[in-house]
Amino acid sequence: MPAVAYIQKKSPNLRYYLLLGALMIAVAAVILLLMGRNPICTCGTVxxxxxxxxxxxxxxxxxxxxxxxxxxxxxxxxxxxxxAARKRPVGQRLLGAIFIEAAWEIFENTEMVISRYREATIALGYVGDSVLNSVSDILFMVLGFFFAARAPIWLTIVLAIIFELLAGWVIRDNLTLNIVMLLYPLDAIKAWQGGL
Incomplete structure (x- = not known):
C-alpha cells in the first residue's frame, strides 16, 4: 500500500491536513521572501x-x-x-513536523545563524538558502516523515545511518556534525572538514 494511502487510512482527514500543510509551507515561503531571501538562485537557473x-x-x-x-x-x-502524541491523527503530527521544519528554515536564514555557519563551520561563503531550497527542504522532510510512517523502524534507522555516513564521507558534513558545529564548534572537526 503506498505511503499516502496508508497514512490516509490512519488519518481520516488527510486531504485537510495536507492542505493546511501546504498553506503553512506557503506562509514560510512568504516570510522568507519578506526577510529578503532570493526566490531562486541568483544565477537565474533552477x-x-x-x-x-x-x-x-x-x-x-x-x-x-x-x-x-x-x-x-x-x-x-x-x-x-x-x-509524544501517538493518539493524535497522523495528519496532525505531520502538521507539527511541517511547523517545526518551516520554523527551522526561517530561523536558519536569519543573519545570526548565517553568520554562525560562517564562523563555526567550513561554510565560509554561505549566504543562506534560496526560498526554493527552503521549500524543497520542507518537502523532503515531509517525504522522510511519510517514509517513517510506513517503513519498519529498523529500516528507517538503517537508512538514517547510511545517509549520515554517506554525507560524512562525500562532503565531510552531515546532520550530526552540523548540530555539533553550530552548538559547540570543535577545531578538530573544522580542520577535518577543511581537509587539513
Missing amino acids: KLWVSDTNSSDNSQHIADWYTLSHIIHGFLFYGILWL
Whole structure:
C-alpha cells in the first residue's frame, strides 16, 4: 500500500491536513521572501541536484547533499511525535513536523545563524538558502516523515545511518556534525572538514 494511502487510512482527514500543510509551507515561503531571501538562485537557473557544496549553487536549488539531513528530520519528527502524541491523527503530527521544519528554515536564514555557519563551520561563503531550497527542504522532510510512517523502524534507522555516513564521507558534513558545529564548534572537526 503506498505511503499516502496508508497514512490516509490512519488519518481520516488527510486531504485537510495536507492542505493546511501546504498553506503553512506557503506562509514560510512568504516570510522568507519578506526577510529578503532570493526566490531562486541568483544565477537565474533552477537545478534539480547540486553536488558541489563549496559552490555558490549550494543551498540554492532543489536538492544537494544537505537534502539527506532534511529527510532524516522527517524520520526524527515522525518518531518524536509518535512518542509524544501517538493518539493524535497522523495528519496532525505531520502538521507539527511541517511547523517545526518551516520554523527551522526561517530561523536558519536569519543573519545570526548565517553568520554562525560562517564562523563555526567550513561554510565560509554561505549566504543562506534560496526560498526554493527552503521549500524543497520542507518537502523532503515531509517525504522522510511519510517514509517513517510506513517503513519498519529498523529500516528507517538503517537508512538514517547510511545517509549520515554517506554525507560524512562525500562532503565531510552531515546532520550530526552540523548540530555539533553550530552548538559547540570543535577545531578538530573544522580542520577535518577543511581537509587539513
